[in-house]
Amino acid sequence: MLLRILHHDHCFDGAASAAYFSRFVETAFYPGSEFRFQGMIHQARQTFPDELFDGDENAIVDFKYSSHPKLTWWFDHHQSAFLTPEDAEHFARDRSGKKLYDPEYKSCTKFISEIARDRFRFTAPELSELVEWADIVDGAQYQDARTAVEMPAPAMKLTLVIESAKESGISRKIIDWMRRMPLAEIVEQSEVEQLFSPLYERHLRSVDMIKERAKQDDGVVTFDLTGYDLEGYNKFIPYYLFPQSSYTVSVLPTKVRTKISVGSNPWSPREITHNLATICERFGGGGHAKVGAISLEPGALEQARNVAAQIAAELKS
Numbered sequence: 519m520l521l522r523i524l525h526h527d528h529c530f531d532g533a534a535s536a537a538y539f540s541r542f543v544e545t546a547f548y549p550g551s552e553f554r555f556q557g558m559i560h561q562a563r564q565t566f567p568d569e570l571f572d573g574d575e576n577a578i579v580d581f582k583y584s585s586h587p588k589l590t591w592w593f594d595h596h597q598s599a600f601l602t603p604e605d606a607e608h609f610a611r612d613r614s615g616k617k618l619y620d621p622e623y624k625s626c627t628k629f630i631s632e633i634a635r636d637r638f639r640f641t642a643p644e645l646s647e648l649v650e651w652a653d654i655v656d657g658a659q660y661q662d663a664r665t666a667v668e669m670p671a672p673a674m675k676l677t678l679v680i681e682s683a684k685e686s687g688i689s690r691k692i693i694d695w696m697r698r699m700p701l702a703e704i705v706e707q708s709e710v711e712q713l714f715s716p717l718y719e720r721h722l723r724s725v726d727m728i729k730e731r732a733k734q735d736d737g738v739v740t741f742d743l744t745g746y747d748l749e750g751y752n753k754f755i756p757y758y759l760f761p762q763s764s765y766t767v768s769v770l771p772t773k774v775r776t777k778i779s780v781g782s783n784p785w786s787p788r789e790i791t792h793n794l795a796t797i798c799e800r801f802g803g804g805g806h807a808k809v810g811a812i813s814l815e816p817g818a819l820e821q822a823r824n825v826a827a828q829i830a831a832e833l834k835s
């Protein structure tokens with residue numbers, strides 16, 4: 519018996535969901551089965567071709583719904599889980615009890631674990647660490663900026679490796695290890711260590727770059743990363759460097775765009791009152807209440823600096 523499990527790729531929760539789900543159904547439904555994992559990436563025109571569903575049973579975890587007739591199991595917690603209203607109706611008509619959705623959950627791993635426990639009497643105490651960390655990482659519920667930036671916890675190290683993985687081979691291995699190994703032991707695997715070191719070096723360099731350029735004024739941290747060959751940075755770094763700040767406005771030019779990022783400090787000593795999505799929308803961007811961004815054309819540096827200055831002024835008021 520072959521089980522195909524499609525999961526959200528480049529995502530700690532996606533990998534943890536695949537690991538937990540496979541342990542659950544192996545015990546409760548399909549003992550002795552073979553499991554094959556396949557990572558999925560969000561695309562503007564998402565499709566689910568037939569060849570994805572090549573198992574005797576097929577599952578999707580932590581990823582969009584598919585009305586494909588060969589799909590047996592589905593678990594998701596994303597706000598935008600359905601590609602079309604037809605898919606949402608197809609899901610609503612399902613009576614199998616094996617397709618489950620709850621956007622209230624911070625992680626799909628925790629959702630799976632609670633459904634497995636409450637409806638199918640499956641528990642795995644040795645995986646409780648995995649569930650707990652999936653909830654922290656996917657829900658950005660770090661206890662402080664240090665945890666998010668220095669990455670002392672094995673789960674944070676694994677997150678850096680999983681999110682940056684160029685090919686899916688290492689993700690499959692990590693999923694297999696997650697099924698049966700504590701997180702501290704997974705990060706000690708030589709393949710993981712080898713990938714982690716250069717990624718962590720680059721992350722530390724980005725902390726130094728931001729430290730060099732950033733200024734804080736009236737609770738707003740601003741910096742411009744022009745001239746550094748950087749594609750992005752860990753969004754908690756500004757609050758690690760300036761724990762008393764409330765907001766960040768940054769300019770980051772890359773080959774594909776000139777990005778203005780606007781964020782708020784999850785550990786801010788003062789209340790976060792501005793809706794950052796609303797502010798970014800006025801300049802053609804968007805996001806969530808607590809974090810937003812605006813993407814301008816590559817090379818639009820003067821315009822980006824101008825927009826960033828206007829937003830910083832507004833956040834100080």
Ligand SMILES: [Mn+2]
Nearest residue numbers: 531580626656
């Ligand atoms: Mn998730």
